Amino acid sequence: MQAIYLVKNGKTKEAFEFRDIQMTEPKDNEVGVIVEASGINFADVVARLGQYQDCPPLPTIIGYEAVGRVEKVGKDVTTLKKGDRVLAFTRFGGYSQYVTQQESAVAKIGEDMDAGKALALATQYSTAFYACSVATNVLPNETVLIHAGAGGVGTALIQLCKLKNAKIYATAGSESKLEYCRKQGAHVVINYTKEDFSEVIKEPIDFAFDAVGADNFRKSYKLLNRGGRIIGYGAAAMTDASNIFSKAKMGLQFGIYHPAQLLMESRSMIGVNMLRIADYKPDTLKYCMESVIQLLHEGKIDPHVGKMYAAKDIYQAHDDMLDRKTMGKIGIVW
Numbered sequence: 001m002q003a004i005y006l007v008k009n010g011k012t013k014e015a016f017e018f019r020d021i022q023m024t025e026p027k028d029n030e031v032g033v034i035v036e037a038s039g040i041n042f043a044d045v046v047a048r049l050g051q052y053q054d055c056p057p058l059p060t061i062i063g064y065e066a067v068g069r070v071e072k073v074g075k076d077v078t079t080l081k082k083g084d085r086v087l088a089f090t091r092f093g094g095y096s097q098y099v100t101q102q103e104s105a106v107a108k109i110g111e112d113m114d115a116g117k118a119l120a121l122a123t124q125y126s127t128a129f130y131a132c133s134v135a136t137n138v139l140p141n142e143t144v145l146i147h148a149g150a151g152g153v154g155t156a157l158i159q160l161c162k163l164k165n166a167k168i169y170a171t172a173g174s175e176s177k178l179e180y181c182r183k184q185g186a187h188v189v190i191n192y193t194k195e196d197f198s199e200v201i202k203e204p205i206d207f208a209f210d211a212v213g214a215d216n217f218r219k220s221y222k223l224l225n226r227g228g229r230i231i232g233y234g235a236a237a238m239t240d241a242s243n244i245f246s247k248a249k250m251g252l253q254f255g256i257y258h259p260a261q262l263l264m265e266s267r268s269m270i271g272v273n274m275l276r277i278a279d280y281k282p283d284t285l286k287y288c289m290e291s292v293i294q295l296l297h298e299g300k301i302d303p304h305v306g307k308m309y310a311a312k313d314i315y316q317a318h319d320d321m322l323d324r325k326t327m328g329k330i331g332i333v334w
Contacts, residue, residue, distance in 0.1 A: 009050030032072030063094025116305030128156030304328030
């Protein structure tokens with residue numbers, strides 16, 4: 001069996017190394033899973049570039065999710081058994097043909113569920129569900145702004161907010177991605193390479209979901225209605241910063257806020273990091289995963305799988321994601 005180790009920060013060909021691994025025994029509250037497919041997220045790219053503080057020391061295995069079949073079961077596990085096909089939120093370690101994970105971070109999936117669609121549920125759809133239904137709650141007829149609408153979480157947010165009968169603005173960087181957002185359910189799409197969303201939108205918005213950060217966050221905040229909320233779950237703009245000075249400059253572009261300002265304006269800022277939810281509120285993570293799995297079973301959501309690469313093509317997958325050539329979920333198949 002093999003795993004893909006991150007051994008060096010930087011370019012993909014230098015960063016990753018395939019290594020042989022052994023099938024270890026799970027702890028009492030864990031299961032061991034033989035993996036058929038592993039998901040790729042933008043956070044993985046940030047970790048490869050050396051810009052993700054949560055990444056374990058190198059060499060390490062990154063990756064947030066895996067689909068596979070339970071092979072080993074810890075003695076305290078009660079809801080899973082050997083042979084179950086499952087989705088696992090791995091919290092690093094996902095780029096491997098074998099993973100162990102706590103029972104609370106593993107959920108059963110159907111035998112006929114597409115692996116790519118299932119992978120989208122662990123991180124992207126669970127993040128989106130937590131952001132719009134747990135950390136806060138989008139109500140019917142409210143107005144939402146979703147940045148990077150063609151990405152994995154963006155796709156999930158559009159579909160979930162559509163279920164809530166919200167009015168949806170979405171940003172993306174190409175005409176093909178704008179059309180993709182329309183098909184997912186966005187009512188108004190904005191090409192951020194040609195237009196400033198803060199000038200296009202002429203009405204106050206109730207929610208802004210931001211994965212970009214920097215001045216994007218500040219402009220989104222200014223659009224908020226009274227009672228509005230901005231939910232940050234990423235800072236993709238920071239990957240363009242090449243040194244400590246440019247990072248500091250981008251950090252300042254977020255803006256400076258005071259609690260009294262939020263109180264007076266009745267506006268809220270919410271940060272979402274599913275690693276922290278997994279660490280400190282595992283039952284909430286499980287609730288989110290099981291909720292989106294049920295929504296998929298009911299046909300209410302439909303994760304878009306951009307491409308499933310062969311494991312040997314991990315390099316190309318990472319390059320494509322960094323170059324913004326991907327839409328929806330991508331992953332690797334072992």
